[in-house]
Amino acid sequence: MGKFNVLPMRGHGRGASLAGLGLILFPALDVGRENLEVRTPDPGHDQQALQAIGPVLSKRSSTRRALDVSLGDPVNLLSVPTVLVLGAGASKPFGFPLGSGLKGELLKQVNGNQTQNTLRKLGFDNALLDLFRGALQYGTHQTVDILLERKSNLRELGSYLIATALIPLEHNEALFPQRDWYGDLFDLLQMEDEACTADKLAIVTLNYDRSFEHFLTMNIEYNCRHERVDFAHQNRKKIRVVHAHGCLGEYPSVPYGIDMSNPDAIRSAAEKIKIVSDRLDNSPDFQAAKTLIQQAKQVIFLGFGYNETTLSALLSEAPIHEIKFYGTAMHLDPKDRDRIKTLFDNDIILGDGKQDSVTFLRTIGAFPG
Numbered sequence: 166m167g168k169f170n171v172l173p174m175r176g177h178g179r180g181a182s183l184a185g186l187g188l189i190l191f192p193a194l195d196v197g198r199e200n201l202e203v204r205t206p207d208p209g210h211d212q213q214a215l216q217a218i219g220p221v222l223s224k225r226s227s228t229r230r231a232l233d234v235s236l237g238d239p240v241n242l243l244s245v246p247t248v249l250v251l252g253a254g255a256s257k258p259f260g261f262p263l264g265s266g267l268k269g270e271l272l273k274q275v276n277g278n279q280t281q282n283t284l285r286k287l288g289f290d291n292a293l294l295d296l297f298r299g300a301l302q303y304g305t306h307q308t309v310d311i312l313l314e315r316k317s318n319l320r321e322l323g324s325y326l327i328a329t330a331l332i333p334l335e336h337n338e339a340l341f342p343q344r345d346w347y348g349d350l351f352d353l354l355q356m357e358d359e360a361c362t363a364d365k366l367a368i369v370t371l372n373y374d375r376s377f378e379h380f381l382t383m384n385i386e387y388n389c390r391h392e393r394v395d396f397a398h399q400n401r402k403k404i405r406v407v408h409a410h411g412c413l414g415e416y417p418s419v420p421y422g423i424d425m426s427n428p429d430a431i432r433s434a435a436e437k438i439k440i441v442s443d444r445l446d447n448s449p450d451f452q453a454a455k456t457l458i459q460q461a462k463q464v465i466f467l468g469f470g471y472n473e474t475t476l477s478a479l480l481s482e483a484p485i486h487e488i489k490f491y492g493t494a495m496h497l498d499p500k501d502r503d504r505i506k507t508l509f510d511n512d513i514i515l516g517d518g519k520q521d522s523v524t525f526l527r528t529i530g531a532f533p534g
Contacts, residue, residue: 248465251469252466255469256372256376257468259339262334272302275326280329284325287431309323324438331374332413334374335376337383340376340379346532347377349527349532351388363404373411373412373413373437375416377406408450409450410450414434414437441478455480461483462487467525468493493515494515494517495521514529
């Protein structure tokens with residue numbers, strides 16, 4: 166499929182209306198991490214896109230429980246192949262930043278004496294550090310990822326700074342005791358049960374942190390009956406977790422909460438970080454993410470920024486007309502909501518502007534209300 170194309174609508178139904186999703190409406194904002202829940206509108210670009218798709222289909226107003234489309238039966242995450250696609254908003258409840266927050270974290274790192282000393286040991290000179298500091302502080306780049314795409318001379322240093330910003334945020338206190346949507350999902354999975362169908366679920370995350378896999382692993386240790394711990398871990402391993410843009414290290418061989426005083430550990434983490442402007446055609450992780458989505462019957466976007474470049478690549482080989490789509494839409498303005506619904510012929514279920522991941526999943530019936 167390559168890039169999504171804006172095609173004229175033909176008839177009704179999912180296959181006709183998606184027409185490659187037409188997500189040209191969403192200019193690339195975030196790469197690497199899906200660090201924004203919503204992009205800043207570009208009126209000129211949006212007007213061109215609207216003209217390209219022609220007359221807007223009449224909006225269907227059927228709603229149920231604050232959603233855009235009538236739900237019908239509650240969503241069952243464990244009955245058919247289901248992929249949860251995680252953007253930065255999905256990790257936010259566990260202490261990780263969104264786009265603007267990540268810029269602030271990087272600025273702290275580049276101004277910190279410890280980080281500066283570590284980066285010098287890794288071969289980065291003061292002039293490059295000063296340039297990166299200036300680009301963060303005075304540049305107009307909306308996200309770190311756009312900065313790194315435009316300033317290719319800062320690409321390598323950017324990966325190191327992202328690693329040094331995120332590594333300290335990987336700690337148990339942000340995850341336990343279980344809470345938010347991680348906790349609800351753990352209860353739903355029933356890892357100790359013989360009837361556990363965890364193999365139906367897969368995770369594609371655009372985030373670099375390993376909080377989800379660490380949470381599942383340690384929550385079994387903390388909460389499952391002693392005699393069922395090994396069995397629960399067997400079920401846990403059936404859940405595929407793929408970091409489409411890389412991560413801070415393969416878990417659990419690289420422990421959660423990397424030693425910040427170890428330059429080699431930071432180098433290893435930084436080298437695994439990818440952004441959308443990188444060539445991902447030969448990335449095994451990205452190809453695995455595409456395959457999981459291709460094989461899914463349900464795809465649920467959580468805390469996602471609906472980045473055109475990311476979606477175009479992830480869904481390029483998916484049988485879109487055969488997949489049920491759901492997604493959070495926190496802080497999404499009404500015009501953008503209408504555009505998304507139009508492009509899906511109202512055949513996507515979006516949360517309302519105030520629903521975070523856990524609230525949305527409860528609303529669609531995936532978790533108990």
